[in-house]
Every structure is written in C-alpha cells, then in structure tokens.
Amino acid sequence: MNELSFTSETMSHKAVQAAFKQLKEKTNPYLNPEEKSKLREAVHYGAYAHEKQIRKSGEPYITHPITVATVLAELRVDIDTLIAGVLHDTIEDTDVSHADISKYFNTDVAYLVEAVTKLDKLKFRNLKEAQAETFVKMLFAMADDIRVIIIKLSDRLHNMRTIAAMSASGQRRISRETLDVYAPIAERMGLKKIQHELEDHAFKALHPNQYKHIIDACQKIAGNRQKAVDKIRKNIKKALLESGMHVDVSGRQKSPYSTYKKLKSKQVEIDEIHDLFGVRIVVRELNQCYLALGIIHNLYPPNENGFKDYIAVPKQNGYQSLHSVVTGPFGMKLEVQIRTEEMDQMSEAGVAAHWLYKHKDAQQTRSLTNARSWLNSLLNLQKDSGSSLEFYENFKGDLGVDEIYVFTPKGDIVQLPSKSSVLDFAFAIHTSVGSHAESATVNGNPATLSQVLDTGDLVSIKTAQGLTVTAEWLRVVVTSKARTAIRKELKDIKDEDALILGHRMLDRALDTFGYSFEKLDQRSIKRVLKHYQLDSMNELLKAFAFGELLPSIAARKLMPLMKQRKLNKDYQPKEALTIDGTEGSILSYPNCCLPLPGDDITGYLSPTKGVVIHRSGCINLTDTLKNAPERKVFCSWSVNTNGNFKTSLEVDVVNRTGVLASLAAAIANEDVNIVTIDQTDRDTGFSLLVFTVEVTSAKHAQVLMDQLQSHREVLNVKRVYHERNN
Template structure:
C-alpha cells in the first residue's frame, strides 16, 4: 500500500492525496500486507468509477468515499468493511454492478455496498415518513449485518463535515434528520465519537446562534475552572500512583450540544451543569476501578445520589464505567468517570467492535448480547406497530433517554427509560403481564399502576385475567414497548367490539326488511363485499360500527333481487339499537350533551368517530338530522347497563373556606369517582364549582345531586348541559 502511485488525473488531485494519506495512516497499524493491497485496489477502482463526478464542495467525488473509509478505520473495522466504505456509492451513482463488485472483490463487499445503496433509495411523501422508514430499514439492515449501518453512519458523518456546501434549507433538513435518526443509532451502538461529532455539526447548522453562545459560555467557564480541574486531575493522579496504581487521568469536557440539551431538559443555566467538566480515570484491570473509587472518595467528598455503577449494570449499548460526582476545591462539583482501557475503547468504538470481530468465530460478549437483545426488541416493536411512523415516534422518546434499573422479586434486573412507571415495568416483563396488571407492590408497599419508579426499586405485579387495558394507561407510560403494546391491545379490543356491534346493526337492518342474516347466502355476501371493495365480512361489520358504511343500504343489497324491488319509501327501523355500555370504545358519548342511561337518546353514525350517542334534544343532533338524516340511528338504553358514564355537575355555593373539600367528601361518600374539579367566582358573591364525575346512570346522578343540594352551603345543583334544553 505504501508503494501506491497515482495513475489518473483524479488520483493526483491534492484533496484526494490528502484523503488517501489519512486512510493509510489509520489502517497501517492493523492491516496486513495483503489487506493493504486489496484496499489500494478498491481506491483505484472507486476513483475510476467516480472519475467525472464532483462534490458540491468542488472536490473530486472520490475524496468522500475515501474519507468515509478513513472514519471506518478509526473503529478498526475489517478490510471488507473498509473496501465497502470506499465503494459504497458505486452501485448507486456509477455504472458499477453488484456482479462486478463480487468479481473484483468478493460477495461480502458487494452485499455491504448494496445494503448501503438500499438505504439511500428511500422516497416518501414527507420528511417525517421518510425518517421513520429510514430508521426501520436501518433496523432490518442491522439485523442482517451491523457493518451496513456503520458504513452509513460514517457516510453521514462526512456529509455533516461538509454540509456548508449545501443550501440553508438542505442543511436544516439533513441536520434535523441527523439529530433524530443517525445520532441516536450511533449512541445506541456505542459509537460515541461519531455521535458527538454528528451532533456538533447538526447543532451548528440548526441553531447557529445558540451553538455559538453555548461554545462561548463553555470556553469562558473553562477559562475560570481550568486551574481547579487541572489541580484535581494532578491530585488524583498523584494519589493513585502513591497507592501503587498506574492510571491515565485526563480532563474531559461536555460537548456544546450535550450541554445545551441538558440545560433545556433540566431548565438550567449552562453554568449550573455539574458535569460540564470532569475527570476520566483509565486503569488496567476491573478491580482497580473500585479501588480508584475509594481513593477518590477519600480525597473529595461524594455528592448524595451522584454515584452510578455502569460496570455492574451496563447501559443498553454496552457502555461500562463508574460515575461519581464529587466536590473539589473552591466548592467545585465535577463528575469523575472510572473505567478500564477496554471499557474506554468500547465507549468510542461501541458494540460495533464486538459485533464485527466476534460474530465470525461465534463468541459473544455481554455488550454484544445487549445490542442483539435491544435490536430484537425493536424489530418486535416494529412488527406490532400500526405504521413505521407510529413506531418511530414512539421510539424517539426512548432513544437518548437515561435509564433506571429495577428488580423483580426474584432479583432479575429490568432496564427502563427514566421516569418509567409500574405499567412500564409490567410491560417490560411481558405484554401479558402488562395487559392484565391489577395491583402492585413497590419495595413491599402497595402503589398505583401509575407510580413512578426509581433505580433500585423491587416491583411485584399481581395480574387478573378479567382485566383489560385502558386507554388512560397511555398517559402513564414512558417506554415505547408499553405504548406500542397498549395501542395494539386497544385496537384488538376495539375491532372485536366493532364486529359485535356491526353484527347487531346488520341484524337490525335486515329485520326491518323482514329478512335475517341466516337467510343471506354466501353469494349475496360476496356480491356486497365486491361492491364495497372489502376483503371480508369482518371488515364489513367493522365498517358499520366505524360509520364508514350504512347498514340499511348494505342490508338492502344483500336481499334477493325480487325482495329488493318490492322495497319502497324511507327506511324506518322496526326496533331501536340497544346500548348497554358493554360496547367499549367503539360507542362514543360526546361532551356536547353527556347522555346517561335513563335519558332519551338517538344515535348518529359519524364517519370519523363511528357510533355517537346523543341525548334526544341535543342541539348538535338537530343539526345532524337536518343535514344527514340517513345517518341517524334510532337507539335506546338496555334495561340493565354496565360500567360508568361521565357527567358534569355544576354546583353554586356560598363563597366560604372549606366548602370545596366538604362537597368533595360528600361525593366520595357516595362511592362516586371525581375525574376533575373546576372553580369560578361569580360577581354576585357565590362560587360555581364544576365536578366531572363517573356515575352509573341518570337516577344515580340525580341521587348524588340531591345529596349535594341538601348541603347547607349549596344554592343550586344541575347537570351542566341541561340548560341547553330547558
């Protein structure tokens, strides 16, 4: 490789020579002679393919793939990955083919180049959809071969280095995608150096003013604290040496983007970030990490809650280190990180190093296993999600989030995003545990399912087969796994409810025509399905409940032709559709009138909400009956209803201390759940209290209203929406 001569005009360009020189420097240390020759051949092949192409910066195009290979070389990747880095754009942008790359090099190289090419060929309706699909494609590429992603990340990093050659709008679009998609993947793979540099370039392009301001602030603070940090570093180095421990002690500084992100999240000033500056200690062996920790705490007092042991419990990307926050001279708080040389290498090269070198001989490492487990869990999440966009939006909340570590009663460790709740833990154990979670104990104490967990908690879940997930649970979970599982369960429940209700609606419509479902033959059903372009009877039944099809019209099409011809006049159903509250989320009770069992009701088939039940005299229903009378659904309550229904009670009270608490106690004594309370002072000297409650039916609400009316400080009680009708 050292004997390379530049034979083409492209290869003689100074920028190309500089790029190739850098690649040589990065690879000379670890490639053998044969591998160097293969890489030299790839560079010449790539230069020939890209010979007439120029980058927007004005440099020969080949400088880009050579630099990508140099970035890959810093991770000490294998020679096939280096060659694929040099050739990663050849199939996409030149006449080179998969077969040609296989013949000139090998099938491995051709596969990697094609893998990167597929990631670049994504075309979608909007940027968000494109980002989501890009992320999903990357996950599947990772499952096949992690090297495809490492090449793509290196490609993106070099593009970020030269982003100034693009238009301002192009810079912003590429930078946002880098922050949202590429940097989080790099972080999860433990490619810290690539992640940080990507974020720096993206931050500068997206927020140039804030970037410059944060850089200036950190530089100013660094000037003030440099002597103190250096003094601490030297003191630690000396103390370790006196203890017989040869260790490398270096000062470290938080990146501008990390500082900005933390300041935004914690609502802090940059000056108040305790780990803005720190010290990193690199030792030879694992036991020395804990010995060094003891020495540090002997010199500088540790801060309460400032210690994290990522060696005993590594992060999901395999990162290992001890972190402790100490108070040094001048009351300076700073973070000290302690790790071995191998841990330090993995913090930069990440699990990629394990993945590349270990997969071939079948050996695994804890960090590699963690990466594979993480990847497998993501692929399952993607499969369970409704769309790539939903999956990606859910997952973005997890990426880059700090983790907590909690325990099962058996002592098994569960990693969750910070601020996770008991429900997150339950779904983290298994979807079936989360779906049927009934009660919980945290550290032996009974807690709610919405209780927020902390590192070290031991959690015990009790389940019940009779329980189902609730839509409200989505407000109490943080992890993408829990959100996706809850949404999937809700959709299955809703679809099941929709089919049952749709069947009732079709039976009722057929009965109006003196027909029954049992009399409808398969031919008639297939004819109707074909007419409405539906795949199955289940889809048709759901379409009724969702308001997409009118059962009266479809039922008529299912009748024998002779019977269809005899039907004349308006459709007037024989019986009302009975509502008993068991229909679940497929039936809606709107806030415009809040119907309760006992009220006279009328249904409406909404194309956006499905079956909506109104009170008979609701003003909104009057509008519907004028504009879309065919969508009205004659309805009535069943003799016995299930569940509870929302009702809003307006209570006028004398304005005095303690009246709100007193009335809340009256409501609680009746076993009624208060959803929310609102309060407004009136000019006449009284206060209007608004209680949103859950009641079983109209008599239940009236009984509660009578109890409230009998209170000595209450002037008047009414259901909120009654005044519209009287």
C-alpha cells in the same frame, strides 16, 4: 470498467491525495499487505467511477467516500467494510452495478453497497414519515448486517462535517434528521465519538448562537479551572503509579450538545454542571477499576449520590465504566471515570468492536448480547405498532435519556429510562404483567401504578385476571414497550367491541327487510365483500361500527337477488340499535349532551367516530343530520343497562367557606365518582360549580340532584345539555 489496473486524473488532485493519505495512515497499522492492495484498488475503482462528479464544496466527489472509509478505519473495521465505504455511492450515482462490484471485489462488498443504497432511495410524503421509515429501515438493515449502519453513520458524519456547503433550509432539515435518527442510533450502538460529533455539527447548524455561547462559556470556565484539573489529574496519576498500577490518566470535556441538553434538563447555569470537565482513567485489569476508585476517594471525597457503577450494570449499548463525582481543591466538583482498556475501546467503537461480521459463531460478549437483545426487542415492538410513524414516535422517547436501575423481588436488575413509572416496570417484566397490573409495592410500601421510580427501588407487581388496559394508562408510561403494548391492546379491545356492535347493527338492518343473519349464503357474502373490496365478514362488521359503511345499504345487497327484486325500491329501512352498556369503547357519548339511560336518544353514524349517541333533542345532532339524514340511527336503551355514564351538573351556590368540600362529600356519599370540578365566580357572594360525575341512569342523576338541592347553600341544580327548543 473492464479492468482494475487504470489511472485516473482525479487521483492526481491534491484534495484526493490528502484524503487518501489519511486513509492509509489509519489503515496501515492493522491491514495486511494483501488487504492494503485491495483497498488501493477500490479507491482507484471508485475514483474512476466518480471521475466527473464534484461535491458542493468544489472538491472531487471521491474525497467523500475516501473520508467515509477513513472514519470506518478509525473503528478498525474489516477490509470488506472499508471497500464498501469507498464504493458506497457507486451503485446509486454511477454506471457501476451490483454485478460489477461482485465481479471485481466480492458478493459481501456488493451486498453492503446495495444495502446502503436502498436506505437512500426511500421517498416519503413528509419529513416525519421520512424519519420514521428511515429509522425502521435502518433497524432491519442492522438486524441483517450491522456493518450497513456503521457505513451509513460514517457517511452521515462526513456530510455533517461539510454541511456548510448546503442551503440554509437543507442544513436545518439534515441537522434535524441527524439529531432525531442518526445520533440516537450511534448512541445505542455505543459509537460515542461518532454520536457526539454528529450532535455537535447538527447543534451548530440549528442553533449557531447557542452553540457559540456554550463554546465561549466553556473556554472561559476552562481557563479558570484548567490548573486545578491538571493538578488533580497529576495527583491521581502519581497515587495510582505508586500503588503499582500501569494507568493512563487524561482530562476530558463534555461536548457542546451534551452540555446544552444538561442545561435544558437540569435548569442550571453552565458553571453548575459538575461533569463539564473530568478525568478519565484507563487501567489494565477489571479489579484495578475498584482499587483505583478507593485510592481516588482517599485523595478526594466523593459526593453523595454521585457514584454510578456501569461495570456491574452496563448501559444497554454495552458501555461500562465507573463514574464518581469528587470534590477537589477550593470545593470544585468534577467527574472521574475509571475503566479497563477493553471498556475504553468499547466506549469508542461500541458494538462495532465485536459485531463487525455476520458469522453466527462470533464471540458472545455482554455488550454484543445486550445489543442483539435491544435490537430484537425493537423489531418486536415494530411488529406490534400500527405504522412506522407510530413506532418511531413511541420509541423516540427512549432515545438519548438517562437510565435508572430498579430491582425485582428476586433481585434481578431492570433498566428503564429515567422518569419511568411502576406501570413501565410492569410492562418491562412482561406484557401480560403490565396488562393485568392491579397494584404494586415499592420498597415494601403500597404504591400507585403511576408512581415514578428511582434507581435502587425494589418493585413488586400484583396482577389480577379480568383487568383490561385503559387509555388513561398512556398518560403515566414513558417507555416505548409500554406505550406500544397499551395501544395494541386498546385496538384489540376496540376491534372486538366493533365486531359485536357491527353484528347487532347488521342484524337489525336485515330484520327490517324480513331477513336474518343466519339466512345469509356464502355467494351473497362473497359478492358484497368484493363490491366493498374487503377480505372478510369481520372487516364488513367492523366497518358498520366505525361508521365507514351503512348497514341498511349493505343488508339489501346481502340478500339473494330474487328477494332484492321484490323489495319496494322506495323503501328505506330504519337503522335500529338497543344499547345495554356493554358496547365498550366503540360507542361514544359527546360532551354536548351526555345522554343517560332513561333519556330519549338518537344515534349518528359518524364516518370518523363510529356510532355517536346524542339526546334526541341535541342541537348538534339536529344540525349534523341536516346534511346526512341517512346516517341517523334510531336507538333505545335496554331494560337492563349496565355501567356508569358521565353527566355534568350545574350547581348555583352561595359562595361560603367549605361549600365545595361539603357538596363533594355529599356526592361521594351517594356512591358517585367525581370526574372533574370547575368553579366560576359570578356576582359578589355567588358561584357556579360544575361537577362532571359518573352515574348509572337519568333516574340516578335526579336522585343526586335532589340531594344537592337540599343543601341550604344551593340555589339551583340542573343537568348540562344543549337541546333545541321546539
């Protein structure tokens, strides 16, 4: 395109003219004459670029970007964002280049168009990976310029409005992605209107029958309640006007998808949802919100636990409003929302109301500060996650859920997703507080780290040095921050354990060749690292512990070439490992035989689980080594073994009242922790009890077994393991 003053046949199409008319109606109130001229030129430019392209709906393609710009105009975005909305598909779908847009418009518009294009060019192996990577890419684009995401959300919204033109499988895929990725981002940005429309279109495409059921049910309920709601609305407006306030009072209805989510989460019938219909009140000044609340409560009594002050404590996306559930005529409950005009604008446009420009000196508002803080926290979480998929799966649990507000001992408010535990709170305060959390109090009472919190709870955490996270903690936390921090620390602990174990394994292997770790020279190390395509000695050591490489083979390669030539080619060194109980998470003891210190043991170097320690006669070990004898590890227990080890005891008993409690007490008296108890009834009057317990050695287990055998209800006691009979 050599000039902008051209005519396009596409522009004469009725659908295009109608779309352009809507765009002008939305932009005329706030654009100046020069900006209107620029927007008109952009529409002509886009129409010419897309001239031969047709949408699946049969309309000229340019209707899509014009409508995207119209959605943006409803948010009153700046002229560059509007132009980028009109041109957002040109670089990807036409001959127009980044340089062309820079030349005819400006570099800012060109950047926005290219950034939106990059989000669409991602290719992945599967849908989950695609959603995760798309989400991460959108976060980084958001961090650079929020307008990229606003354009992308507007683009997705128009695609959802016309989704019926797609195939059934395409509708399901796009709708699922919309609910999992785009709607949650719109919610966190405070773009409520876009969020709800995205959700409703996706809900309708995925579950058409349930969508229709909710629509029909709401219409039926509305018919019964409409007069009552209108009367309440008029009474409220009259009372507020008489008090001297200038207010706007309107009715509101819960969106179909929000209704569907509440039906699922609360397990109630649709006519039991108190905020299905409500009244929204918009006042001019902040103090009038609370004055209006008092006047309304004087008219209609408030429900206990039905009040939420999102003005004093805004939602993380900056949303502010007072919510109160009141009881109207005939016992009908409905929700009243009260906010200022600025808060109302914020509830519709979200961060877009304040964060439409990249300028560093942009006005700092609470909502803008919250949005930036939220975004920065996400980027930090992403850095600490092992992959985009892990990050996305962790974070997804935080999206679209209700929030609770709890207090620190200093009176600071901490926002958390509903159903958060004390441990979630600890990690929200700081990662180090969570990692070293020992105990807690809630409202002055002792509490476990797994206790679920409620709004208003006052929480205090006691920490202790030397504590380490455990995998069990993942079961009691719900926030992405806690899950990511726990997984990262578990990985760090496992890596440290792997380094120590790998070092010991290589030491043993070198020793069988009459060599030692201290004698290794840098030239040999570099040669071996290059052979295995590793970057450091630490990676090599971890590879031994994780079962990825065999120490005996690497040990031979690590020795000087002259010494290697002197070795007998047929010589096969025996891997050797002494276990002292300090190996941590890197060693595993399988449930098939549960070896204890004192048992004869043999290891297997698993390529997926690292070093697995079996009892030497275990059937599973024998079968495994048939196919991989080179992965056998000769093991022995250290003279001074530390720690507790699991074992299972089968106890045949006479089934009498209280026998289980009696045996459990006997085990506890031996200072033994019970992990699990299983009971199976056999013939009449007899049962099999299986106790999984933690003991220090085979000798300790035998002492416990003797103690259990002495009970008169016990017929027989034995350890559970599967060994091959010789």
